[in-house]
Amino acid sequence: MAFRRHKFGSAGIGLMFGFSMCITLFGPSNDFRSGVSTWVGLDKQLSLGRVIGFSYEDPTVSGDGKPITVILNKDPKTGVAIDPPIRAYVYKPGVKFSPGVNHPELLGPGVEDLSMRDGKISSASMSSGAVFTVSKGVFNDEEVDYIENASATRGWTPDKTLRTAGDANSRYVGKGKTIYISEGCWWCHTLLPEQTQDWQMFGQPPFLGDFNGEMPTAFGSDRKAPDILHVAARNSSREWMTMHFFNPRLVQPNSIMPRFDYLWGKQDANGNSIDFAKWRADYSDYLHGKRIYAPEVPEPARDSEVRALIDWILTSLK
Amino acid sequence: MLMKYLFAKNDEIPAGSATIFFGFSSIFWFVVGTGLGSFNAAKLAFPDWVTGTELFAFGHMRQVHVLAVIIGWISMAFGMTMMYMTPALGNTKLWSEKLGLWTVFLWNIGLSLGLLLLWMGITSGREYNDLIWPIDLVVIFGVLLPLGINVWMTIAHRKTQGIYITNWFFGACIFMVMIVFLVGQSPELFNLTGLTEAYLTFWFAHNVLGLWITPVAAAIAYYTIPKLTGNPLYSHRIGHLHFWAIIVFYSTPASHHLMSAPLPEWLKSFASVEGVLILIPAVAFVANILLTMKGKWTMFVENVETKFSITGVLLAIPLNMQGGFQQTRAINWYVHGTGWIVAHAHLALLGMSSFLEAAAVYFGLQQMLRRKLYSLTLANLHYWFFIVGFCIYWISMTIAGLIQGAGKIYEVPYIDVVVAEHPYMIARWVGGTMVFTGNVVWLFNMWMTAREGTLVPEGRYAHELAYER
Numbered sequence: 001m002a003f004r005r006h007k008f009g010s011a012g013i014g015l016m017f018g019f020s021m022c023i024t025l026f027g028p029s030n031d032f033r034s035g036v037s038t039w040v041g042l043d044k045q046l047s048l049g050r051v052i053g054f055s056y057e058d059p060t061v062s063g064d065g066k067p068i069t070v071i072l073n074k075d076p077k078t079g080v081a082i083d084p085p086i087r088a089y090v091y092k093p094g095v096k097f098s099p100g101v102n103h104p105e106l107l108g109p110g111v112e113d114l115s116m117r118d119g120k121i122s123s124a125s126m127s128s129g130a131v132f133t134v135s136k137g138v139f140n141d142e143e144v145d146y147i148e149n150a151s152a153t154r155g156w157t158p159d160k161t162l163r164t165a166g167d168a169n170s171r172y173v174g175k176g177k178t179i180y181i182s183e184g185c186w187w188c189h190t191l192l193p194e195q196t197q198d199w200q201m202f203g204q205p206p207f208l209g210d211f212n213g214e215m216p217t218a219f220g221s222d223r224k225a226p227d228i229l230h231v232a233a234r235n236s237s238r239e240w241m242t243m244h245f246f247n248p249r250l251v252q253p254n255s256i257m258p259r260f261d262y263l264w265g266k267q268d269a270n271g272n273s274i275d276f277a278k279w280r281a282d283y284s285d286y287l288h289g290k291r292i293y294a295p296e297v298p299e300p301a302r303d304s305e306v307r308a309l310i311d312w313i314l315t316s317l318k
Numbered sequence: 319m320l321m322k323y324l325f326a327k328n329d330e331i332p333a334g335s336a337t338i339f340f341g342f343s344s345i346f347w348f349v350v351g352t353g354l355g356s357f358n359a360a361k362l363a364f365p366d367w368v369t370g371t372e373l374f375a376f377g378h379m380r381q382v383h384v385l386a387v388i389i390g391w392i393s394m395a396f397g398m399t400m401m402y403m404t405p406a407l408g409n410t411k412l413w414s415e416k417l418g419l420w421t422v423f424l425w426n427i428g429l430s431l432g433l434l435l436l437w438m439g440i441t442s443g444r445e446y447n448d449l450i451w452p453i454d455l456v457v458i459f460g461v462l463l464p465l466g467i468n469v470w471m472t473i474a475h476r477k478t479q480g481i482y483i484t485n486w487f488f489g490a491c492i493f494m495v496m497i498v499f500l501v502g503q504s505p506e507l508f509n510l511t512g513l514t515e516a517y518l519t520f521w522f523a524h525n526v527l528g529l530w531i532t533p534v535a536a537a538i539a540y541y542t543i544p545k546l547t548g549n550p551l552y553s554h555r556i557g558h559l560h561f562w563a564i565i566v567f568y569s570t571p572a573s574h575h576l577m578s579a580p581l582p583e584w585l586k587s588f589a590s591v592e593g594v595l596i597l598i599p600a601v602a603f604v605a606n607i608l609l610t611m612k613g614k615w616t617m618f619v620e621n622v623e624t625k626f627s628i629t630g631v632l633l634a635i636p637l638n639m640q641g642g643f644q645q646t647r648a649i650n651w652y653v654h655g656t657g658w659i660v661a662h663a664h665l666a667l668l669g670m671s672s673f674l675e676a677a678a679v680y681f682g683l684q685q686m687l688r689r690k691l692y693s694l695t696l697a698n699l700h701y702w703f704f705i706v707g708f709c710i711y712w713i714s715m716t717i718a719g720l721i722q723g724a725g726k727i728y729e730v731p732y733i734d735v736v737v738a739e740h741p742y743m744i745a746r747w748v749g750g751t752m753v754f755t756g757n758v759v760w761l762f763n764m765w766m767t768a769r770e771g772t773l774v775p776e777g778r779y780a781h782e783l784a785y786e787r
Binding site for chain 1 (some may be wrong): 362363370429506569570578
């Protein structure tokens with residue numbers, strides 16, 4: 001059975017398919033490598049951590065093991081006021097660092113050099129945790145943003161930083177984006193204003209360097225709802241977001257977005273258990289004209305999933 | 319019965335067992351997949367229908383629908399056709415019936431587990447690649463590799479001089495889709511990030527479609543149409559043009575899915591040109607099959623398998639005309655991300671591909687069960703529910719997409735687009751529900767065929783016998 005036909009054929013398939021793979025995989029990988037991280041890119045990867053979606057540290061995709069973004073208006077170590085307030089990204093001990101910290105070459109030329117030299121990111125250690133910020137510096141006469149390991153440069157520890165910020169200034173951005181992925185928000189919303197005609201409605205399309213270290217990017221492809229890459233720039237009201245998540249038709253009667261009331265969990269902010277059945281009955285009465293006002297939306301608990309989701313939207317999507 | 323055969327000696331397993339288990343599994347997953355599709359469509363039309371629980375939230379079910387259809391229905395139907403076409407075309411037996419049964423067993427287990435996890439929200443967050451990487455490894459090494467070994471070994475042990483075009487496709491596509499799955503997993507396995515991840519996600523999505531779903535479906539038609547009509551394939555040489563053009567042109571235009579993302583411009587332009595060149599294999603395929611039908615066009619009406627098969631081929635015409643041009647910059651800016659694309663995706667998977675596979679599953683199950691189809695009436699009912707439901711879906715989503723595109727360029731507030739789309743969302747649900755209903759009828763018909771269909775005499779084909787009901 002020594003036909004040569006399938007040998008020629010197999011070699012041909014290998015050759016042609018291999019050629020296609022060279023063009024579509026090796027070619028673009030060079031271009032992707034040359035992307036220099038922007039501030040948006042650094043902010044994104046530091047606030048999201050190593051990976052959103054299924055991973056060793058978060059196998060149930062519920063937002064465990066993610067960094068916390070805090071807004072600091074005074075120095076956690078010295079207590080000196082910081083004006084205007086800055087963002088810091090707190091990695092408690094054991095939380096895995098974002099890809100750019102472990103692999104600085106992902107940050108792009110310039111950003112990599114300053115992050116290593118001035119930012120001292122190579123001295124950050126996962127076992128004791130670290131606090132990062134994004135700082136501005138000059139490299140080859142060009143202004144670049146770089147990652148600063150504030151634990152090394154300013155002596156900020158995760159604990160002290162979280163205490164200084166307090167819950168009011170803590171934003172569970174990493175957990176929030178995880179909820180965005182696991183709840184499938186991205187099946188309808190996109191995170192990619194198109195380069196051609198989306199400027200007026202949805203804002204500026206992202207740049208090449210806005211994605212370094214982000215995983216997954218979750219652009220979305222099937223837009224059944226507005227693009228939300230800059231949604232917080234259009235609407236930054238936490239009250240509106242809260243009502244909209246509980247039942248979108250409270251604030252937008254024609255919306256087809258699902259209700260996300262189950263993201264509230266069992267208890268509200270005051271520790272009272274939420275009676276969903278009663279809320280729905282009241283809402284039904286309201287729809288049928290038996291009530292003048294819709295029932296009040298419960299205030300989300302501090303550790304609820306919806307709080308993290310709104311944190312992500314209001315902090316990152318500007 | 320499957321359990322008994324899994325541990326039996328290979329020689330003691332009746333020929334065709336793997337085909338039959340694959341066939342019924344694929345129809346089962348088709349019912350599940352289209353049922354979920356119908357449910358999801360209802361949620362888009364009536365957002366307050368079944369609400370308040372995480373389990374039945376749209377975002378938890380959408381990807382389950384997609385992957386149940388792609389990996390359950392379509393790919394299992396491929397597995398089924400490979401189990402009976404590959405040996406038939408090599409004039410030999412399947413290399414290992416037992417391996418085939420193990421494949422279908424692992425496939426059902428792995429897929430059920432993967433879909434269950436997706437349903438719970440345990441996902442990688444990458445479109446079409448939603449399954450977490452451990453499940454993807456099961457797909458690669460527990461499903462595709464054994465399937466490939468069976469097909470490659472059967473081809474190697476063939477008793478014919480040449481290799482028919484269908485087997486070229488089968489052998490090559492399994493190999494390529496394994497590579498595609500492996501490369502597609504690399505962002506998760508090696509934590510590749512940023513645009514690399516975004517690009518590889520759509521590189522995977524495009525190549526699964528282009529190197530697996532559409533070419534294997536076409537390969538199936540290269541078998542079913544000559545077999546059913548008794549006409550030889552119009553041209554084996556055009557078939558080879560189709561085959562080699564698929565490998566060269568369809569494997570390259572991945573980035574046309576990301577035309578508005580900040581990817582390198584050369585890559586987008588290259589992808590656009592290559593995307594138009596996909597018309598070469600597409601036209602070769604359609605022309606080849608339709609010319610094979612010469613003199614046998616009455617079978618398009620009278621024979622249910624031919625009816626399904628030719629419908630699939632005819633749907634390939636609008637599919638390729640859309641696909642070839644909608645990805646160019648001139649058109650893509652208008653339709654990108656709208657319902658138009660959803661309509662196009664369903665034209666490929668539910669239209670062209672599913673009709674071709676349905677024909678092959680009808681044909682192969684009768685052949686391997688050695689039983690004539692239980693009821694022509696039910697089969698026709700399936701066909702008309704399927705085609706009418708599909709057309710309602712396709713047309714309504716195309717219109718919805720054009721509305722969305724217009725809304726995009728005329729800067730209409732988004733909520734007005736949602737309001738304008740509402741009637742088409744209802745139509746989409748009606749269409750999807752019709753397809754689902756047709757599939758339930760099909761499952762019943764096939765089940766009854768296995769139990770009560772008239773036995774096909776030795777040496778005859780099922781389609782040569784008259785229908786009885």
